[in-house]
Amino acid sequence: MRIALAGAGAFGEKHLDGLKNIDGVTVTSIVGRELDATQKVAEKYGVGHVTTDLDETLARDDVDAVILCTPTQMHAAQAIACMEAGKHVEVEIPLADSWADAQAVLAKQKETGLTCMVGHTRRFNPSHQFVHNRIKAGEFNVQQMDVQTYFFRRKNINAKGEPRSWTDHLLWHHAAHTVDLFAYQAGKIVDAHAMQGPIHPELGIAMDMSIQLKSETGAICTLSLSFNNDGPLGTFFRYIGDSATYIARYDDLVNGKEEPIDLSGVALSNNGIELQDREFISAIREGREPNSSVAKVFDCYRVLGELEQQLG
Numbered sequence: 302m303r304i305a306l307a308g309a310g311a312f313g314e315k316h317l318d319g320l321k322n323i324d325g326v327t328v329t330s331i332v333g334r335e336l337d338a339t340q341k342v343a344e345k346y347g348v349g350h351v352t353t354d355l356d357e358t359l360a361r362d363d364v365d366a367v368i369l370c371t372p373t374q375m376h377a378a379q380a381i382a383c384m385e386a387g388k389h390v391e392v393e394i395p396l397a398d399s400w401a402d403a404q405a406v407l408a409k410q411k412e413t414g415l416t417c418m419v420g421h422t423r424r425f426n427p428s429h430q431f432v433h434n435r436i437k438a439g440e441f442n443v444q445q446m447d448v449q450t451y452f453f454r455r456k457n458i459n460a461k462g463e464p465r466s467w468t469d470h471l472l473w474h475h476a477a478h479t480v481d482l483f484a485y486q487a488g489k490i491v492d493a494h495a496m497q498g499p500i501h502p503e504l505g506i507a508m509d510m511s512i513q514l515k516s517e518t519g520a521i522c523t524l525s526l527s528f529n530n531d532g533p534l535g536t537f538f539r540y541i542g543d544s545a546t547y548i549a550r551y552d553d554l555v556n557g558k559e560e561p562i563d564l565s566g567v568a569l570s571n572n573g574i575e576l577q578d579r580e581f582i583s584a585i586r587e588g589r590e591p592n593s594s595v596a597k598v599f600d601c602y603r604v605l606g607e608l609e610q611q612l613g
Contacts, residue, residue: 302582305358305388307332307379308370309342312393316368317346319575323582330358355379359386366416366585368578369393373474377402380417381409389416391581396595398473400606407595416585421593421601423482423538425580426573427564428554432540432547434567436486440544443487446522447539448479451530455501455508471497471510471526472612473605478536479524480514481593481601486540487520489600495608501528512608 302325306313309331320326330350333339343351352358359367359382366389369379377397383390396419397403410417423429435441454469469475472495484490498509508529514522538549546557552571554562568576577593584591 302326302585303329303363303365305330305332305361305364305367306348306370307355307358307367308372308393309333309339310370313368313370314342315574316370316578317342319570319572319578321346322570322575323579326582329363330361332358355382359383359388364388366390366581368581373398373470377406380406384409384413384415384417387413387415389581389585391416391418391420391578393420394422395419395473395477395605396598396602398470400602400609403595403599403602403606407599410595416581416591417595418581418584418591419593419595419598420577421478421481421598422573422577423478424485424593425568425576426549426552427567427571427576428547428549428552429482429486429538430567431554431562431564432549433486435545441540442518442543443483443516443520443540444543445520445541446479446483446487447541448522448524448536450475450479450524450526450536451532452528452534453531454528469528470506471508471528472608475526475536476510476512476524476608477601477605479522479538480512480604481598482538483514483520483522484516484600484604487522488516488518490514490604491517493604493608495611497612507612514604 304326306328320328328348331339331343331348332352332355336353340351358364367383369392371379373395376392380390380392396406492515494513496511497507501508510526512524540547548555552573554564570576580591
């Protein structure tokens with residue numbers, strides 16, 4: 302399996318680290334915004350071809366599939382371009398930053414029949430997999446999820462503390478993780494509400510947001526998001542259920558008493574990004590629909606579109 306990576310920033314490197322651990326996978330091309338910086342990443346990971354032009358990479362014969370870690374605003378158009386070029390594509394979350402663009406990507410996937418998967422990593426973190434397995438076994442039912450997504454981003458910087466060329470978004474990017482995960486764990490979302498705080502004068506986005514969700518099973522979710530929070534940083538999920546309480550912090554899980562839960566045996570790796578990439582590769586090889594295919598996560602973007610309309 303020959304993979305091209307577009308977007309050699311902080312998250313792109315996480316994918317390159319994960320891909321190193323998957324048998325039979327070779328990264329043959331890296332696409333980046335700045336040639337010099339991208340060349341350094343290519344040298345670090347032993348990749349021979351570097352370009353700033355995605356079309357150049359899509360025209361290559363040694364590319365079977367593409368992983369897009371580019372700015373949010375490019376995701377939909379680039380995912381469509383990959384499929385039009387006959388390449389399978391894994392597009393990092395979010396699939397799009399509008400409901401219309403999400404619909405266009407799904408339409409192209411149906412037209413081509415190619416694998417199009419979205420990076421909804423929470424479906425793959427061993428912590429959330431553990432909870433999901435208990436739900437599927439009838440041993441646990443979600444009554445409420447309480448989620449905090451907190452960053453300190455009063456300036457436009459990425460996860461490595463470097464200047465970012467694009468503006469992130471609490472609703473279309475960070476809320477997408479929780480909206481999809483809540484539906485994955487508790488059923489289709491039937492009611493959704495949102496409020497946001499002041500708009501940042503330079504970044505032009507809301508720096509604080511609150512979202513409330515209800516699923517068809519009656520479970521509820523409260524999501525608080527902030528770019529103003531000065532620590533601790535990250536996303537923290539509290540599952541309150543009928544038989545237990547769980548707190549998930551990325552790939553780690555504890556119970557309500559903060560006692561660690563053994564996740565050995567849940568998955569091949571304890572790295573959610575690697576597991577996500579493994580699913581992408583396996584789905585292509587096996588000719589099946591992957592978990593977090595564009596079709597499976599599609600309803601998340603319906604909800605986000607409804608919330609955007611509420612926020613005006």
